[in-house]
Amino acid sequence: MPERFITPLIIVVLVLGTLLALRTTKSSSLPPVPVPSAVALAPEMVPLVTGDEPITVIFTKAGCSVCHMVPGIPGGDGRVGPPLLLGTTGPARLADPAYRGHAKTVHEYVVESVIEPGIFIVPGYPSSTMPTWYGAKLSARALERIASYLERQSEATVQEAR
Numbered sequence: 001m002p003e004r005f006i007t008p009l010i011i012v013v014l015v016l017g018t019l020l021a022l023r024t025t026k027s028s029s030l031p032p033v034p035v036p037s038a039v040a041l042a043p044e045m046v047p048l049v050t051g052d053e054p055i056t057v058i059f060t061k062a063g064c065s066v067c068h069m070v071p072g073i074p075g076g077d078g079r080v081g082p083p084l085l086l087g088t089t090g091p092a093r094l095a096d097p098a099y100r101g102h103a104k105t106v107h108e109y110v111v112e113s114v115i116e117p118g119i120f121i122v123p124g125y126p127s128s129t130m131p132t133w134y135g136a137k138l139s140a141r142a143l144e145r146i147a148s149y150l151e152r153q154s155e156a157t158v159q160e161a162r
Contacts, residue, residue: 051141055149058142067129071153080129082122086110087154093120110147114138 049061059065059073069083070076082089090106093099101119103109112119117130135143 049138049142051139051143051145053142055145058145059149062134062138062142062146064146070150071157080125082125084150085153085155085158086150087152087157089122090151093122096120096123098123106151107147110150111143114143114146 049058051058053061056073059070059076064070064084065073065076065078067078067080068076069078069085071085086106086109090109094103094106094109099120101109101112101116103112113130115135117132117134118127121127138146
């Protein structure tokens with residue numbers, strides 16, 4: 001797909017995700033919303049992220065905020081996947097008896113979750129929603145920056161931002 005079509009396509013996906021989020025109540029206790037086919041991401045829709053971009057650009061270009069609530073990222077209020085508050089939720093996920101991955105730290109868990117998303121499905125969220133090709137579209141530097149950012153995000157971070 002020519003590069004000139006990628007940015008408008010990402011904008012359309014983000015707008016659709018935002019509209020979907022606006023239709024739901026602002027309560028954080030709402031159940032996850034299934035991904036409508038119009039918002040489903042495909043590999044050709046997500047450009048390679050080098051990791052040299054500002055962190056907000058990395059998350060936006062990677063499309064994370066379409067499905068996840070990402071603190072500090074404009075438009076990062078998706079509800080299809082779990083909120084990315086890994087500073088709070090990461091240790092509990094690693095300790096969950098259903099977790100079958102190899103990560104020992106929250107940072108490693110974030111990387112593993114992007115590269116092999118089926119290893120652990122957060123309870124209450126649909127399986128097979130996170131694209132398995134995501135890890136191939138991000139550079140190692142971008143993935144490291146994402147993991148470093150997310151391991152510092154917590155419910156306290158969200159409260160401080162308010």
